[in-house]
Amino acid sequence: MNKDKILRAAQLANDDEGKRNTILKDQSIIFGFCSLGLLFILIIQLLHHExxxxxxxxxxxxxxxxxxxQVIKKHSIISILTSILLIVAVVYTAWLIIIGK
Incomplete structure (x- = not known):
């Protein structure tokens, strides 16, 4: 009986690890395509002097x-401060886009 419970728990843990690896691979592929898109937009805007x-x-x-x-995973003060800095930078850049500079 004990062996069955241990085996079942090990199989569930293995399934969870496989799902996690699949999600990480999918996220890496998505991040790669987003990076290629950003590079394409950057080149076009540089060529048009925009x-x-x-x-x-x-x-x-x-x-x-x-x-x-990273803040959700680690709860470190450095990640929190970096997040705050990035929020300010995102809001400022969004404001520049809105006013058209």
Missing amino acids: SLNTVFFLVLLGGLGIEIS
């Missing part, structure tokens, strides 16, 4: 998402 605020906004927003996930 403002790069939208690209900076998207990069800062992505960094903010990553940093918030």
Whole structure:
């Protein structure tokens, strides 16, 4: 009886680890495609001599998402301070985009 419970718990833990690895691989693929998209937009805007605020906004927003996930995982003061700094930078860049600079 005890062996069955242990085996069942081990199988559940293995299933959870497999699901976690699949999610991480999917997130890496999505992040790669987003990075390629940002690079494409950056090149086009540089060729047309346009403002790069939208690209900076998207990069800062992505960094903010990553940093918030670190705050949730680690609860460190450095991650919290970095998140606050990124929030200010995102809001400022969004304001620049809104007013058209």
